[in-house]
Amino acid sequence: xxxHVPPPAASPAVAPRGCRADRVTKSLLGWGVxxxxxxxxxxxxxxxxxxxxDLTRHSWSLLSNGPYGWVHATLLVLxxxxxxxxxxxxxxxxxxxxxxxxxGLYGAGLLAAGLCTADPxxxxxxxxxxxxxxVSGHGLMHLAAAGTxxxxxxxxxxxxxxxxxxxxxxxxGLAAISTGVLFLTAFVGVAAGxxxxxxxxxxxxxxxxxxxxxxxxxxxxxxxx
Numbered sequence: 001x002x003x004h005v006p007p008p009a010a011s012p013a014v015a016p017r018g019c020r021a022d023r024v025t026k027s028l029l030g031w032g033v034x035x036x037x038x039x040x041x042x043x044x045x046x047x048x049x050x051x052x053x054d055l056t057r058h059s060w061s062l063l064s065n066g067p068y069g070w071v072h073a074t075l076l077v078l079x080x081x082x083x084x085x086x087x088x089x090x091x092x093x094x095x096x097x098x099x100x101x102x103x104g105l106y107g108a109g110l111l112a113a114g115l116c117t118a119d120p121x122x123x124x125x126x127x128x129x130x131x132x133x134x135v136s137g138h139g140l141m142h143l144a145a146a147g148t149x150x151x152x153x154x155x156x157x158x159x160x161x162x163x164x165x166x167x168x169x170x171x172x173g174l175a176a177i178s179t180g181v182l183f184l185t186a187f188v189g190v191a192a193g194x195x196x197x198x199x200x201x202x203x204x205x206x207x208x209x210x211x212x213x214x215x216x217x218x219x220x221x222x223x224x225x
Contacts, residue, residue: 022224025092029224032086032217036210039079046072052126055203056196061118061142066125069117076114083107086217093220096163102156109149116141132193147191153209154184160216172219179212 043060047053050063063072084107091100119139120128161176186205189198 021092025089025224026221028085028089029093029217029221030089031082032089033214033221035079035082035086036212036214038082039075040207040210042075043072050125052124054124056200057122058124059118059190059199059202060206061113061146062121062124064114064117065120065128069125073114073117076110080107080109080111080114083110083213086213089217090220093224094160094163096160099156099160099163102152102159105152106149106156109145109147109152112145113142113149116145118142147187150183150187154180154187156180157183157209157212172216175212176216179208183209 043063046063046068047055047058047060050066050068053063060072063069064076084104087100087104087107090103091097094100116138119133119136119142121131121133122128123130157176157180161173161178161180164170164173164176183205186198186202190202192198
């Protein structure tokens with residue numbers, strides 16, 4: 001009598017180790033895609049609906065003050081966390097150490113700036129006296145955190161731009177360097193108190209910087225495919 005031996009049960013398919021790593025990298029980079037549009041979109045809505053806020057006079061950091069200031073403070077914290085996650089994705093996608101560290105420092109600066117509220121100034125919120133106003137301890141910490149983060153972001157973009165140029169990726173390289181130079185120049189201008197033109201220029205630079213983070217995260221995401 002012939003004994004029938006059943007075939008061994010098929011083992012479940014296991015995704016290659018590299019595939020799991022790619023998924024993690026893409027997930028981290030996905031936060032970089034979201035961070036910029038979220039911050040810009042919510043900030044512009046706040047600037048539109050908050051009484052007394054003037055986009056040509058007031059920096060977005062002032063939105064952390066007043067009855068609904070918690071919205072912008074929370075936004076800064078979330079954007080900072082998303083940027084730190086994106087920096088981890090950059091570290092996994094790029095053969096570079098400096099750029100992810102600098103980008104992570106930028107995210108940490110945003111997070112700290114959200115935890116340390118900027119001081120009321122220039123008539124905002126409504127009822128605040130005109131002019132720079134009194135600088136408190138948490139206001140100084142906000143300025144230090146934001147300034148450190150902005151400098152780190154500019155250094156990250158320029159460093160990555162040079163890396164791209166060395167790899168003959170001229171378009172990516174010039175875009176990164178231009179973004180860093182524009183952002184740094186606008187930040188120095190607004191920090192020096194140049195008035196309405198510098199505030200408008202800095203708002204434009206923030207939008208460009210957030211757009212760069214989104215586009216670069218998408219590019220690296222696609223490179224992982």
